[in-house]
Amino acid sequence: MSKGSLDISGTESKRKSRGRSREEASFPVPAGKTEMPAEYTAVLGELKKRIQSERLRVTLAANSAMVLMYWDIGKVILDRQEHQGWGAKVIDRLSHDLKTAFPDMKGFSPRNLKYMRTFAEAWPEREIVQRTVAQIPWRSNLALLDKLEDYQTRLWYAHNTIENGWSREILAMQIETNLHKRQGKAINNFDLSLPPAESDMAAQVFKDPYLFDFLGTADPRKEREVEQGLMDHIQRFLLELGAGFAFVGRQVLLEVGDSDFYLDLLFYHLTLRCYVVVELKAVPFDPGFVGQLNLYLSAVDDLMRHPDDLPTIGLLLCRSKDQLVAEYALRGFNSPMGVAQWETRLTETLPDDLKGSLPTIEEIEAELMLDDEGDAL
Secondary structure (H helix, E strand, O other), X not given: OOOOOOOHHHHHHHHHHHXXXXXXXXXXXXXXXXXXXXXXXXXXXXXXXXXXXXXHHHHHHHHHHHHHHXXXXXXXXXXXXXXXXXXXXXXXXXXXXHHHHOOOOOOOOHHHHHHHHHHHHHOOOHHHHHHOHHHOOHHHHHHHHHHOOOHHHHHHHHHHHHHHOOOHXXXXXXXXXXXXXXXXXXXXXXXXXXXXXXXXXXXXHOEOXXXXXXXOOOOOOOHHHHHHHHHHOHHHHHHHHOOOEEEEXXXXXXXXXXXXXXXXXXXXXXXXXXXXXXXXXXXXXXXXHHHHHHHXXXXXXXXXXXXXXXXXXXXXXXXXXXXXHHHHHHOOOOOOEEEEEEEOOHHHHOOHHHHOOOOOHHHHHHHHOEOOOOOEO
């Protein structure tokens, strides 16, 4: 090639090379869904469900394996303590050696090793652990250990944690409010108004008393005050009602003939498959409340109930009640109804020397001159 001449072949080669690079490099854009086969959306949905299900299964399996491993470690420590006198120094050394051997793993602190020992002692049968408590997170198991001493009560809360998907915080709150003592305690006529299977299920849904501590320190004197407080804390209220309640409406208008009525709170229960009317009273139970509630249930059954739904259930929440009076009042009604009281338990947290200095409910009512409906005169 003479001096000054152009290297055409080299330039062309570089141009072709650059051309190939441009053809091979790109920013891929997914095709629109309208360009996909007709069955694509359905297939995508099935794959997403499968992946979500598998992720959940793997997570639960990993948790179960870890809890069972903790039980095995705790059982070894428990046996050595009982038969070979292992003490705190051995636990501390074991913690150090396990963390050194497995630096990428957590959970081998001396405190957690002692929890494993307590865990194995609290649940002596590995089969029960595998079937029940291994299905809930370790932190939830610690709440059962810290807050409960009775085996059967622990088992009750473990089963309900699995069934309702409670977090550790929700489990702790349910334990602190003695849910196991309140569940299924509401006075009702379900055995007379519902088939046996539905009657037993409905009875377990409702409790007595309902605890409205989240309403604050003020003691509501009118139904609207209670209702507003519950709506301000609707998540806590739904939690106190229990699993399965879906909120439908508040002060739902009901027109019957020439009269207007308002249902305080209307829910739908996803497990019972029925509407639930909740009536709030800031005064003690009165038999007349039952007739009013029965009217609401009949109207909801006629106007809102789907043919596949069970009969609408009524729950009457009063400030207090006489059990015998409530039982008599419910007799003769075909609509399923329950009566329970609500309270805030505020005085239970006060020191004993201060409880006696508080005025009684009767003294407060006398001071405020309340009429029979709970309104100030």
